[in-house]
Amino acid sequence: MFARKLYTPEYEVTGDEVAVIETSRGTIRVELDGAGAPIHVANFCELALHGFYDGLKFHRYVPGFVIQGxxxxTRDMSGEDVARGVAGPDGRPGTGGPGYCIKAEYATNPRNSHEDGALAMARSMDPDSAGSQFYFCLGPQHGLDSGYTVFGQTVEGIDVISQLRAGDEIVRVDIVGKEQQ
Structure with a gap:
């Protein structure tokens, strides 16, 4: 076995970040927790500022649990094909990432609580395998608290999150300061 080198984002967290996530169903605003999950927030902000999330689709919907994107x-796939789970030109939805992983922070984040509307990073079996895939909780999911890093909480658009389904588009993600929300 070999140790995987973990990526350290270059983005410098201010603690004032708000993600404005425009979807095909409406806009969601999430206060990011730079103090509790600085690596996850820096990674998400860095990806968002480079347009990584723009045009991707939500690929996993489990009623009463999560919506994941x-x-x-999913970038070059139709929403219908994503919802059906068929492989696209770059692979099957749910298997892609940015080409690197980041360190887990769930054990060190004092606010790592999967509440309704919590924004957290998906990962594979390895705790340090998160990259770009994230999910919103559809109701409290405290069984995830001890294994997945929460890095934000929805402050506006919980109604939008409840309408999202697999195949819906992430139109764009902007990062603004709290005074701009």
């Missing part, structure tokens, strides 16, 4: 494999 952030897989670059």
């Amino acid at each position: 952030g897989d670059p494999n």
